[in-house]
Amino acid sequence: MDDVKSNDSLILYIQNLFHDSADLIVRKISWKDGDGIVCFLSTMTESSEVNKQIEILRLRSIAELPNWAGTATSSVEAFSVPKLIKTVTNGFVAIFFPATNLLLTITIPSFEVRSTTEPNNEIVIRGAHEGFVESIDKNISLIRKHLLISDLVVKDVKLGEDTNTKVTYVFIESIADKDVVNEVKSRLENIDRTKIYSIGQIEDYLEDSLWSPFPQFLNTERPDRAVANLLEGKIVLFTDQSPSALIAPVNFFSFYETPDDFNGRVIVSSFFRMLRIFSFVIAVFLPAYYIAVVGFHSEVLPYDLSMKVKTAVEFIPYRPIVEALIVELFIEVIREATIRLPAPIGPTIGIVGGLVIGDAIVNAGLVSNLMVVVVAMTAISSFVVPSVEMNTTIRIIRFPFMLAATLFGFFGIAIGTIILFIHLMNRSSLSQPYLSPVVPFDPSRFKNIFFRIPYFKNHKQQQTFTHGTGRRKRRGRN
């Protein structure tokens, strides 16, 4: 009777541990030598599967197999309360045997996992149409599916005392640079924060320079993109419950590559690659250039064009910078609004905002139609970049250029460009140079910026961006 009593109090004790959660199931089951207490969260575990597993284990224990508890899904260890809590919260089934003081863990979690649909923000025309989901196991399996090699290493780090989030980094042992892998490992281990739940937080901790507008990690939800980067010796990071993977070390031009390039034909892909680089220039410099021309250097316009510009700007009440800011902010507001809008009315608002107000604002004489053309071209160009973070960066850095152009004209743009390039050259991603094939100059990879080189050409296996000498090494040598 004592046994029964103590088991009942144990059940109460466990229920108290979880503050009487409604989805907590604590039951007594009879076992070969004494009772056991089954404990799991019904919301995270498949209840019918629990019965099957318990039945298998019971048969094994009756048959008195030497290691009856050790199967593919179960293991046994000494009991302790923190272990019990961890097991249950992870969605596993815990069976506690008070008689032998053992904790049997059965791993049969059942979470609702979204199916692997194509990510909305990285759509490709040719290529795989699957995307990462909110489950780390599924994500890793999506990668492993592509890379059937033993060299693919998956490492876990648990971060955050409160959230206990699993951060996983994946790399190919034979290709990835050891220094970079160690760098990631040490940076991850140095994160001391109790609550870690999103990949964005990890990015903050891992970035070399947080205050740079340029992203130093490539964010992707596409397995094929992750795999292609793994094969270039890069490291892919996941957090559990997040469909985005972080890829590093990357350089500036990595953000301009898309799986379409590698699935498309050589000439077509090369053309679009050049187009994307060109669109970067347009997106950053076009409004600034227009402001500088209209405000300072009207003599650079050819005569015929100058007449058109003249008629356009003659009756605008504002200075060019104010005019540009009105349209730029207007477009940014439309963009921000359409993200939040429900899908059925999003396009409608886009049309109302873009066409109706855009037309009215020109007719009202607030901004010139040329400014609308310039800003619209800029906005479209900034969306050409296949990466969301780089897209936002480009949209932001055009404002300092517009300011420089309105203060100093072409001279301001030149100074701004110099500052931009100095900034880019000084950036690094996991201590690897950010502007890599350009600075330091690597002629063999330089052409890859503009062309998609045919596959049958011999590629040099890319490991680091610096001919094998990392930045830190060089610093150390000096």
Add this chain to the structure above:
Amino acid sequence: MKKIILISIVCSFLLVGCWDERLFKDITIVPLIAYDGKQGSWTGYFTHAVVAKPDSISFSTIQGSGVSIEDTRLDANRKTGELLDPSQVLVVLLTTEAAKTNPIETFDIAYRMPRTRLSGRLVVVEGDLAQYHKKTENMGKELPDYYEANLKTAELDSVIPDINIQSAARLLLDEGIDLQLPYMKMSEATGTPGVEGVALFSDKVFSGHTLNAKESTIIQILKKKPGKSAMFTYKWKKEDKDYPVTVTQNKVKKKWVITGNSIHATYKMKFSVNEFAFDHLDKERSRKELEDFLSKELTKDFNDVVKKLQEAKSDPVGFGRTVRAFHPQLWKKGKWQDTFAELEINVKVEAEITRTGILN
């Protein structure tokens, strides 16, 4: 304190730079300028764009006078609403009197200031300037566009050389070659200005001599710098009937033999026949006949043109450059223009028909 310093640094950025700002809406484009006068007293006519209401542009001309061409602009500026900006200038008209001042000195401002559009054209016009600013119905375009288009066509037809404000300075500073500028005249029938030929400069100033369109074309061929096409028309007499023959110059090879006091120039020219009603060019004999005829006529015309150049003491062909490079004793005789006028120059043209059109 730190904050105040930071704020004042940031604010100072907003203050600087504005002094060279020239908002495009506050300046007015001046595509056509005309100058009259001489050293020390100039009159300028500035044809500038007026935007009276959105999407409509018209041109009006304003007059200013002063001691230099920049002074005339400043004077005219006081009579206009917006700042006159000559940085978009397409065509600059000079009266024959104004052309008698060295253009390098006249246009010092244009060469000195970085904003000037150096690809604008310089043109010498005959007579009073006021008539050149009237837009007539048959121009079809705005006044400045008309001048630009008219000159462009003449340049393609090899009537005028491809000379702009920039290359004019280069030619003026070169002692071995003289400047030639397009010469425009009012057409009495239509009342619109048109290209007449070229105005010859002698030693940096207008010589007073001009050439007509055909003679100007010959100069461009003598220079071996024709435009897109150079055509000649002659009357060919056969069996008491006139057959007009028009030929287009395809290829030209020149050879100059320069001795102590003479220049013998041979031009081998290849022609394609545009118009020749007599036909039978497929026959060797009639072709030979036409070639001889063309050679004779062209030789005569070419020599006439060279005579005119010597009269004007003007060497736009650039014989002087070759003389300077290879015949120093001839070059050192004195001022090249004087030496050139005294030289015995013979031009011989050898015409060859290479294309006869699709008839034969």
